[in-house]
Amino acid sequence: MKVNEVPQDITYYEGEKRACYALNDEGRYVVVSSTGWSTEEVVNGLAVEELAAKLEETRKAVLSGAKSPLCYHMERRQMNPEILAKTAGIAVFRLKRHFRPEIFARLNPSMLSSYAQALATTLDELKTVPE
């Protein structure tokens, strides 16, 4: 890749830049800042869309009463049950039970606060999902 071939497509970097290695006119490697590559945007877009779609599905499931808000907040933090269980310090099977709304509703405050701490949310946020 030559310096003038380093992609400068405006993508999702929010003003940040990434370093790329490219050859200058003398054939020496130099570090060039890149604003992003459209190819990268396509594959990243696919992953982001997938996460967003899954989150939206979960949000609807919470509103319809099929899942507890805990499940939504876990996915919002891009966690899976294994990571959240470790962070909150409980067993995975207990965590999964807490995805059931009727069980989540009965949780004691200390359990809830350890979830809130693990997910970096407030207690009120943890009990609801955005409408």
Next chain:
Amino acid sequence: MTSEITVSGKPFIHHHSAHCESGVISALLRDKGLEISEAMGFGIGSGIFFGYFPFIKWVGLPISTFRSRPGTLITKVAKRLGGDIFTKKYRNLQKGMDDLRHALSEGHLVGLTTNIYWLSYFPNRFRFQFNGHNIVVLREIENGFRVSDPVLEHLVDCLTEDLERARFARGPLEPRGFMYYVKSVPSNPDLRAACIAGMKDSCNMMLRIPFPFVGIRGMRYLAKKTISSPDKLGFKEACRRLANIVRMQEEVGTGGAGFRFMYAAFLQEAADLFASAELSQLSKEMTAIGDIWREFAVVSARIVKQRAQSEETFEKAGGLMLICAGREEQMFRDLDKIARTLKA
């Protein structure tokens, strides 16, 4: 490049790097008076690799990687240059933060391993649950720390709360507050011997691990899986897998083409160091291989974007990967031979 004063009063120049680990170790060494480029650190620490692990899943996708295992590069560089490096992991968060403040007060630049999701100074789409991101802490400021993140162009401030979460995040490859700093490094280390050791190690990892998922073998395995994936997994799932390979190759701070261009830059510097025309030739070959990896990314993105209407096929994408495998195999065999003849 931005400059800043460290705790010990020395000027600190922030270099924008492609890869977090090699960027951090070269920054730490520069602070101790050893001028070393990121690419050189990457080569000496044997950062280049290939691996495909179908049995380890991350968000339901098998892991593919173009770099060596997170955390190994730093210790390898320090060892091969004869540096004395302090490393420690913590069980206790408070102890980890206290030690960080203590090391800073002693005038060290401190490297930390963190979870990238909790570093809120990153743009949102850079953030995902990955526990192997490395940063350099310069000094403590009000409510946080002044941080030199090698993959960003400028210095940033990180909130204490964010840093605590990031250092002690749980999950795969837990950082456990991993902290390190260079205690001392010889002012005139044997750079040539270190380069040779790095090259030989890389050749071994790429060519000689008797395990079908790593090195050149892994590349061929993944290429064949890619070609058969639309039939076996269905078109949609095959696209997800393909997109994930390209993400690992281009997106996670690689300097382009899954670190291949950075390795070419290392070979170029090594060619100057040894005054070797052969190494210079290999650097050109590595650049050419990198260009094929870029083409693979373009072809893959077209498949993902245009779905079934695309003229590009999985056969073509997998074929390009096979070409890369063939040429990299030859490249590393040549490098292996040359590294044995070089005099330290």
